[in-house]
Amino acid sequence: xxxxxxxxxxxxxxxxxxxxxxxxxxxxxxxxxxxxxxxxxxxxxxxxxxxxxxxxxxxxxxxxxxxxxxxxxxxxxxxxxxxxxxxxxxxxxxxxxxxxxxxxxxxxxxxxxxxxxxxxxxxxxxxxxxxxxxxxxxxxxxxxxxxxxxxxxxxxxxxxxxxxxxxxxxxxxxxxxxxxxxxxxxxxxxxxxxxxxxxxxxxxxxxxxxxxxxxxxxxxxxxxxxxxxxxxxxxxxxxxxxxxxxxxxxxxxxxxxxxxxxxxxxxxxxxxxxxxxxxxxxxxxxxxxxxxxxxxxxxxxxxxxxxxxxxxxxxxxxxxxxxxxxxxxxxxxxxxxxxxxxxxxxxxxxxxxxxxxxxxxxxxxxxxxxxxxxxxxxxxxxxxxxxxxxxxxxx
Numbered sequence: 532x533x534x535x536x537x538x539x540x541x542x543x544x545x546x547x548x549x550x551x552x553x554x555x556x557x558x559x560x561x562x563x564x565x566x567x568x569x570x571x572x573x574x575x576x577x578x579x580x581x582x583x584x585x586x587x588x589x590x591x592x593x594x595x596x597x598x599x600x601x602x603x604x605x606x607x608x609x610x611x612x613x614x615x616x617x618x619x620x621x622x623x624x625x626x627x628x629x630x631x632x633x634x635x636x637x638x639x640x641x642x643x644x645x646x647x648x649x650x651x652x653x654x655x656x657x658x659x660x661x662x663x664x665x666x667x668x669x670x671x672x673x674x675x676x677x678x679x680x681x682x683x684x685x686x687x688x689x690x691x692x693x694x695x696x697x698x699x700x701x702x703x704x705x706x707x708x709x710x711x712x713x714x715x716x717x718x719x720x721x722x723x724x725x726x727x728x729x730x731x732x733x734x735x736x737x738x739x740x741x742x743x744x745x746x747x748x749x750x751x752x753x754x755x756x757x758x759x760x761x762x763x764x765x766x767x768x769x770x771x772x773x774x775x776x777x778x779x780x781x782x783x784x785x786x787x788x789x790x791x792x793x794x795x796x797x798x799x800x801x802x803x804x805x806x807x808x809x810x811x812x813x814x815x816x817x818x819x820x821x822x823x824x825x826x827x828x829x830x831x832x833x834x835x836x837x838x839x840x841x842x843x844x845x846x847x848x849x850x851x852x853x854x855x856x857x858x859x860x861x862x863x864x865x866x867x868x869x870x871x872x873x874x875x876x877x878x879x880x881x882x883x884x885x886x887x888x889x890x891x892x893x894x895x896x897x898x899x900x901x902x903x904x905x906x907x908x909x910x911x912x913x914x915x916x917x918x919x920x921x922x923x924x925x926x
Contacts, residue, residue, distance in 0.1 A: 534605070544862060548763050560698065563911075565854060566720060573825070575690070578616050578619075578622060578628065579622075579625060581616065582613065582622065582626060582629060583629050583631075585609055585612065585613050586626075586629055586630055588601070588606075588609060589609075589631065589634035589635060589637070589638065590630075590634045603643040603645060603646055604645075606638075606641075606643075607645050607646055607649045608677065610635075610638070610646070610649040610650060610652075610653055612725075613626075613631075613635075613653055614649075614652055614653045615655050617653065617656050617657050618697070620660075620661050620664075621662075622659040623656070623658075623661055623664050624661070624664055624667075626657065626664075627671075627703050628710035632657075632667060632668070632673075633671060634648075635650060635653060635654065635695060636654070636668070636671055636672075636673045636676060638650035639651060639654070639673075639676040639677065639680060639693075640676055644684070644685075644686040644688070644689050644769070647680060647684065647686075647689045647692075647693075647816045648686070648688050648689045649690040649692075650692045651677065651680065651689070651692035651695065651696040652692055652695070652696070653697045654696045654700070655663055655692070655695050655696040655698075655700075656666065656697070657698075657918065658699050658700045659699040662703070662704070665700055665704045668700060669704075669706060669707060669710070672821050673712055674697070674700060674707065674711070674714070675714075677693045677696050677697050677700070678693075678697065678711075678716065678719070678893050680693035681690075681693040681694045681697055681719055681723075682718075682719040682722065687726065687728045687731060690723070690731060691730050691731045691734060693720070694723065694731070694734045694735060694738070695734055697711065697738075698717070698734065698737070698738045698741070703742065703806055708742065708745070712749075712752075715752065717749075717752055717756055718756065719864065720735045720738060720739055720758075721756050721757065721758060721761065723735035724736065724758070724761045724762070724765065725740075725761065725839060729768070729770045729772075730768075731775075732765065732768075732773050733770075733772050733773055733776055736762070736765070736776035736777055736779070736780055737776055739753065739762075740776065740779050740780045740783055741756065742782065743780065743783040744783055745800055746873040751786060752864055753784070754784070758780070758784075759781065759800060760786060760800060761801075762777040762780045762781050762784075763777075763781065763800060763804055763807055765777035765806060766778050766807050766811065767782065767810065767811070771826065771829065772824070774811075775828055775829050775832060778811075778829065778833065778836055779832060781804070781836055782832060782836045782839060783836055785836060785839040785840050786839050795836060801840075803907060804840065805841070807838075808833055808836060808837050808845070811829070811833050812833060812845060812846055813845065814853060815829070815830055815833065815852055816850065823852070823855060824855065827855075827858065830847055830852060830853055831853065833845060833847060834847050834848065834853050
């Protein structure tokens, strides 16, 4: 059992009593200084050391972990802690140097779906906006198990997490995109769009849009695989984000070098597309004021797609539904690629930033217990002094 944490209330009272502004601060006694430092150190851990301990557990055979009472839930908690550590690009790159990358990728093949999903989340965090780690994962053949989980895993959550990791791995990574194409990744995306899971659909649509935006030649691939018709269907989805993502992909196809519908890959479904857009215009026209405000991007997407296909503005403009009163800002650039999450993007733009080897301490999951007398393999347990268990980040 973890020890109780420091007496923070007592620390606060002591601080207030000795720095209330009514008298000059006094010199700390050696005893007070030692007490204060112990209180602070009890709430910090050495990140690299902790990552080494997690690596040790990831390298331990399953039967040994089971013999020590380590459950799949414990492993998921451990991976969640690792994900927090590798939010720092420096720590993400250090994972390979301490031998942790290969066993992490091995967990993508774990028999427990929760572990496979969490391992993919960690990989996604490591490679996001991080060319060095992207290269390391590619060199370690990390794309292969991710693709296998994305296309074949029976658990849709695992498939969704694997797709998120693939998206982070191949963005701004030409070798990764080429490997994705060669592995028939587009067929996997087409299957994902046919899923009933809206989160899976959103991630697939967003990656399709990115690939189309970055590679004009891929327009022919997605057309041959029937993507336009699938995206037309999803443009009428009940989920607003799926509708927007589908419209965004259709707009990218319709814009093919600025050509109109006569030369577009959507030419065969001209009338069907027009009917879908007319239905969306009708749906928008009966929205409440609040819903209209929330549908700002969808309004601009519908108008932009109509304009790209038929060389004229949609009826949203003449009916005053394109730009509502008070919407003085210019319309969003609906065809541009998505920005990466801001924290990692900022970190990538500031490579000199180092978050250091210390971080706020959270209670580490109990990694290993004392082995039974019959167990010959001994694994050292890390000791920590307390804190809160890590939370479950939204993805």
